[in-house]
Amino acid sequence: MNDEYRRPDPDELLAKVQAEEQQTTRGKLKIFMGYAAGVGKTYAMLEAAHQRLNQKLDVIIGYVETHHRVETDALISGLEQLPMATLEYRGTHLREMDVDGILARHPFLVLVDELAHTNAPRCRHPKRYQDVEELLNAGINVYTTLNIQHIESLKDIVQQITGIAMHETVPDRIIEGAEIELVDLPPDELIQRLNEGKVYVSDQAARAITRFFRKGNLTALRELSLRRAAERVDLQMRDYMQTQEIQGPWPARERLLVCISSHPLSERLVRTGKRLADDSNAEWFVVYVETPERMRPANSHKERVSKTIRLAEELGAKVVSLTGHSVPEAVIDFARQNNITRIIIGKPVRPRFIELFRTSVADEIIRRSGPIDVNVISDESGPLKSSFFENLRPHRNWLRYLWSVLLVGIVTGLGFPIYSFIHPTNLVMLYLAAVVISAILWGRGPSMLASALSVLAFDFFFVEPHLSFTVADTQFLITFAGLLVVGLVISNLAGTVRDQVEVIQKREQQTSALYGLSKRLTESMDIESVMKTILEQLSLTFSRDAVILLPERDSLVVRAKTTELTLDENEVAVAVWAFEHKQPAGRGTDTLPAARVRYQPLITAHGAVGVLGAKPLETEKFISPEQRQLLESYGSLAALAIERAQMEEQAKKMQLTYVTEQLQTALLNSISHDLRTPLSTITGAFSGLMEAETAKKGTVHFDKKNRLELIETGVEESARLNRLVSNLLDMSRLEAGSLKLNLQPEDLQEVIGAALTRLAPLLSTREINMEIEPELPLIPMDASLIEQVFVNLLDNAVKFSKPDTPIEIRAYYTGGEVSISVSNPGEGIPQEDLEKIFDKFYRVRRKEDINGTGLGLSICKGFVEAHSGRIWAQNHPKGGAILTFTLPLRQDNSKEKTRG
């Protein structure tokens, strides 16, 4: 023997370790399996639970149905039982297991009876086994019960034995991951118990009871379950031997391949494949081949294929969809590449005469299979009859056939005038041309019809004797055969090309739809337009309502949707589930299918960024695989685009913070410059004076003029410092909203005078031209604030004009209010800055660096507006700036207010 047989395969070992690791976090499932109702599964489960309870473990009952049997009821009494959740559905109250309650309670072990149960509509999952899976995923151990006939892969066999089709089935993967305890009772005893009324039978089942509980049935089912249990033990044994490196005759690993089509037989093939794979511990594949003819299948076919594929996935097969020109070729190629050892294929039974002409796919595969075993499963139901009609696609097709008939007619018509000049066989060429044209324009069917008609027409009209199908010259038979064969071959080729082109066009459409979306998404920068684009494109391609939910703080929020769609709380809860579990949920999925909308999480490399919901049309029961795929592609594009937009937003925010910080730094620099300059002068002047007093005679000589100069500068700069500080204080008062107006009737002239006095040193070289309307009444105002307004406006005028130019102050009536303007000659204010100069910290950019914090005018604005006045800036036509503010003559007393 070689080493390979002794040593475990590293891949298998890894898988084993991973499975064990998963086991440590995942809860363990134990199934109490019986072959029929009444064998005592629930009783056995409760007994086992009591044993665990005695070990001081936390055991609760999630759901147990005792059917009021005394022994079972007695066992329940010692266990904690979680109340059921009550659901209202169409007026009736349904009681179902409270999954959320169990998750919240989080016991060590929970008992859940009847694994195959179908939940009431509106539950989170349609099937109880899905609830159980969620519990297991949450790390809770589960004990459950199951009858053998509910195992998916045994469905067919059970049906054969009992004649009853099972609808409630549990996928095999659930059973494979579980520990199985077989609960057995000899059939005789079971029948006796049934007769004693100890077995619960529902009303619905009453009619089936006589068929089901027959000794023959029960024996067969018992054998089935014993065998199944034995297989499980065998598998565990082999597992054990492999991990412990125990030598043994390892069977060469089998690899099975099941070919499926849209034929109903396919489901049986998949189940058989599962059974065979289990028996031989093989890896198994389910393959569906898309050929050009199959690429546009009727809807009913599509639905059947995707149902079969789902079944295969549930049973644990690796499902592969292949594209190829011919089914056998594609299957054999795949089988060779993947070292398949056995192919399982179906063969509908067909009339023998058809077999003579056409080899079936199964026969072709057998012919090419070489060393690969082929299992053929036949079916009495025959090939799909509906397919012929469905493939014709009525409306357009009849017309196409008509066209091709017409074309043959025209060719025949053309033949009459010329046929006396040429040899009749040359007319064949014209007919061939007609066939080619039909093939190109109208496809395979019409072209085949044209071939047949051409032969008939040629024979009838142009071959002696005319207007008869009889042929005088047998040589023409060769011409007929040639015409027919060539015509058919051309039809077929052209038809195939046509089909392929159509498929390519369809793909092209999908691709270009995706391309269009991605292009539009790259163009839209912000998140709102990204979401809008996605929704638009969705409703364009799928013509359905859609919604996008994005996380905000701790919850999901609807951020964009098509107008008709509204989501209630329950719908949002489904979306949240999809977001948290990173799995699709809602309509058409396994989770919460009662929802109206299908929710798909938007996943990127960094996790889920949101959820995309698409509402299928009311009439639509199912989404085709292609549509699902396209929808998923849309989803991943959307996810990337949203993530990108979010990142961009973040970057923008950071940029904004950066700019704000820069602004703050600039402001701080400016304020500190403005504070330091007067301080420097004051310090300098005083230290100079001090030196004048203390310095030794002879070295320094401060004369009177210089001393005065120093004192003057010091005083002026102190005043400047004071102006700056009071501006800063005013600003903070305005900002804090603590500005209180003390309104008194005041004489404007006096207020202006006070301001001029305060600015006397600054204005010493300036000519001030005042033009105040004589009979101006007293104006209600807060004098100290308006004085500050004047000071700031004048200070501003001085700063922005040449030292020896005049400054002008005007005050005049303008209907109910007084306008006051301060103007100075000079450059004026750039047009774009006229409004901005009242913004806080805004300074007009100029060549000369004029000092100022940019506070003065914004304080003016604040003060004037507190008086219900307005302030604005304009440029004098002859140059220079005019700043004007208004004060109303009547102050509304209620406006004696706090500004904020």
Add this chain to the structure above:
Amino acid sequence: MVDQGVKILIVDDERPIRRFLRASLISHGHEVHEAETGIEALEQAARVKPDLIILDLGLPDMDGVEVTRKLREWTTTPIIILSVREKEEEKITALEAGADDYLTKPFGLGELVIRIKVALRHTFPVNDHSVFQTGTLKVDLAGHLVFLDGKNISLTPTEFQILRVLIWQNGKVVTQRQLLREVWGEAYSDESHLLQVNISNLRRKLEPEPAKPKYLLTETGVGYRINIVP
């Protein structure tokens, strides 16, 4: 002394600053000229040929550093920089562009007068006979000997080099980069930790109280200077 009655050019855009400087400096017997902008400063410097220039960094038309560079293209007239504290980087660039010293606003007149004196002093002549003295610290540059309170102090060659560069500048500030370049070479001009370690060693050897240095003064963020104590 040389600092009596020299021509000084004041370059500052703030009138009050110019005003008090003028009054003070005239009282010290100097001849004062004023300039408001960089252009004006360059013109005045060429015209009146001042002995010293007091230059504000924040000028309306051009940067003080730029003015320094332009001046250094043709004159070695000492330049004292006036600046507000934030412009530390600019101070360094100005010093490296050729300015002799700097003062942070606000400053006292006494401080300015001292700086003017230092700036007007010529660089210390390093030759075979030169012996530098400040307080009780005496350095024989030719003999590579250092005495503190008459006691011989042994310095490493690097420490001596640092001391030599500072002495040569004769009390003017030397930027870290200038020191690194002079002592270690161009490639080390960013390795300021080398300098810090050696300065702290020098202080331990030369300063009576290394925490309160008397001879080796730090100009925070800019560089070092040697203090000339009579």
